[in-house]
Amino acid sequence: MDRVEKSGVIARWVKTHLVLYTGPTRHPFILSIRDRTIDFSSFKRWLGQDYIFVREFVPFAASVLLKASKNSDDNSDMEVILSGLASLSDEISWFKQEAAKWDVPLSDVVVHKSNQNYCRFLESLMLPAVEYCVVFTALWAIETVYQESFSHCLEAGRKTPPELLAACKRWGREGFGEFCRSLKKIVNRCLEKAADEALKKAEVTFLHVLGLEIEFWDTSHGGPK
Numbered sequence: 001m002d003r004v005e006k007s008g009v010i011a012r013w014v015k016t017h018l019v020l021y022t023g024p025t026r027h028p029f030i031l032s033i034r035d036r037t038i039d040f041s042s043f044k045r046w047l048g049q050d051y052i053f054v055r056e057f058v059p060f061a062a063s064v065l066l067k068a069s070k071n072s073d074d075n076s077d078m079e080v081i082l083s084g085l086a087s088l089s090d091e092i093s094w095f096k097q098e099a100a101k102w103d104v105p106l107s108d109v110v111v112h113k114s115n116q117n118y119c120r121f122l123e124s125l126m127l128p129a130v131e132y133c134v135v136f137t138a139l140w141a142i143e144t145v146y147q148e149s150f151s152h153c154l155e156a157g158r159k160t161p162p163e164l165l166a167a168c169k170r171w172g173r174e175g176f177g178e179f180c181r182s183l184k185k186i187v188n189r190c191l192e193k194a195a196d197e198a199l200k201k202a203e204v205t206f207l208h209v210l211g212l213e214i215e216f217w218d219t220s221h222g223g224p225k
């Protein structure tokens with residue numbers, strides 16, 4: 001495949017897999033926040049599970065930073081990832097504050113099977129042999145699903161409950177959107193130069209993240225652990 005065909009790979013993937021892409025970004029959990037039909041117990045379940053996930057996501061993001069230091073041909077990749085790591089530190093503090101507010105005891109959270117699967121997937125991506133373009137694709141997809149989901153709860157016509165606006169702004173705000181666009185630029189640049197096999201692996205990883213995000217939102221319903 002030549003350079004021209006590979007440019008703007010992300011836009012092409014999103015277009016090709018639009019139905020799969022909207023699975024997590026317009027998931028019933030998100031739609032129920034936007035239309036105010038959400039049951040707050042679902043929000044509390046999500047809060048507890050996501051706190052666990054974010055703690056596992058930090059070492060994954062750090063592993064991407066390590067790969068950037070060894071493999072990237074652009075110094076600014078590292079700065080983008082570092083800014084992401086800094087916001088993850090804020091994110092963990094935010095989860096603790098929200099958990100206290102909503103009376104969710106974080107030390108008692110039973111990790112849901114889907115959350116465990118997702119965390120195992122992150123671990124598999126941390127292996128040194130996994131290509132930089134593949135891990136970066138995962139990082140971009142994971143952050144972007146949240147950005148696209150929560151920003152939908154801030155758009156015109158929303159009935160988002162005021163109690164949940166802080167959560168929606170955390171990932172739906174313009175600053176986080178800018179961060180996701182920086183990640184996307186890096187992914188497109190890396191994929192443009194990637195060998196066909198790595199490009200295929202990156203696409204499979206993108207689709208896998210979409211599936212895992214759906215299953216993650218599903219945990220907010222409760223149901224089998």
Ligand SMILES: Cc1ncc(CN)c(N)n1
Pocket residue numbers: 050053054057142143146213216
């Ligand atoms: C499951 C999940 N995916 C993405 C994000 C955004 N960091 C998150 N907090 N949790």
